[in-house]
Amino acid sequence: MRHFWQFEFLCIVDVIGYVLAGPIANQVLIARWFHRRRGQAMGYAYLGLGLGGVTAPMLVNFLVRNLGWRHSLELLGAAILLVLVPIGFWVTRSSRVISQPFPRHWRGATADRPIPPS
Numbered sequence: 001m002r003h004f005w006q007f008e009f010l011c012i013v014d015v016i017g018y019v020l021a022g023p024i025a026n027q028v029l030i031a032r033w034f035h036r037r038r039g040q041a042m043g044y045a046y047l048g049l050g051l052g053g054v055t056a057p058m059l060v061n062f063l064v065r066n067l068g069w070r071h072s073l074e075l076l077g078a079a080i081l082l083v084l085v086p087i088g089f090w091v092t093r094s095s096r097v098i099s100q101p102f103p104r105h106w107r108g109a110t111a112d113r114p115i116p117p118s
Helices: 004-021 023-033 038-067 069-093
Strands: none
Touching: 004 023, 023 038, 038 069
């Protein structure tokens, strides 16, 4: 980078990527896929995020020491494009069929006819 605007542009791209693939998107996907044991599924998802945060710097350090920083970035970029992007499209395009989005006693409830007490 030679100019400050390039750094600012990369920061904006980073924020957009975090918003699109960050915790909120993960929680929505998990909520759509898991009805029972949703908390356990979110726990595993965030465990994976934590483990990735621990192992990624060690992997990058190993690659930079053995391949150099340019080849390391090329290899990581290729891995992201070839592995993670297709998996991301596959997971977000597929959705489980929700047979009953609301509990039975909510059906037909309107302002005139409220939900009966259970």
